[in-house]
Amino acid sequence: IYEAFALCLQSKAAHGGGADLLVRSQHNRKETGEQQPEQRSWQHVESLPMAMQIEVAVPRSAGKPARRANLEMRYAQIELKAPAHKTKYLGLDEPLVLWLVIAQEVNPPTGVEAICWRVWTTVEIGSGMQAEEVIGWYAKRWMIEELHRILKSGCKVEERQLDSFDKLSLVLALDLVVASYLLGLSKAARVQAGQPEQPVTRWLEQDQWQALYCYIHKTNELPPEAPSLKTAVDWIARLGGFLNRKRDGPPGAQVLWRGLRRLEDITEAFQIFKNYKICG
16 A cells, blocks of 8 residues: 555654554565566565575464464565556655565475465565564464454444444453453463463452352352363353364364353352352
């Protein structure tokens, strides 16, 4: 998006810094002053010597297991021409000076399409380590996509019917806290696998985990200690409809969202009846 990059570069130049952009390349753009039209930005960078090789974690998707991928990285500073239609209709003709980083997978598993990430950025890159940092930011997109999925499917942000931007901003701020909590809970339970068990008390209040325990075990006898984080997350996922089949993998944020919604009602009932005594 030409205007976005142009505004970002203008802002950085005017204020001596500020936010940067990182956008995946969809089109093989033509460079300014290029003599051979067939030699465009992608071919330019791919023809350069490898800057460094890195390994990234690729999450499971569409029935494919999670894996590690080895990527060869190359980068270059490139000056891009303003799109012809921007010049013709809007009078915008200032070229963009950006950095293009290309990370290409080597020796992918049989039957798996090799990863090839081409990203434009306004971040100045002067070494392979800086290029690695940029690719590391891009590799976090799976978590960002999951956060957006929670906001849309769980928090229903697209269905908000508010009459002002200020009110919508306040609601979105609260929804982001909820979505971040869910994503953090899901990730913490996965990271804990293979490590010493930690109690769930950092994530659930006492009434919440006690209500969860009593509901799952159909009892009013409380345990002496709080359950582990992973165990509690498995119980919450069951409330959300998680079947825990062999190939299901760990529960995701959306199923935990549904489970926590049920846990709210269960906890409220628990708080009402925990001190209830039958008189006779």
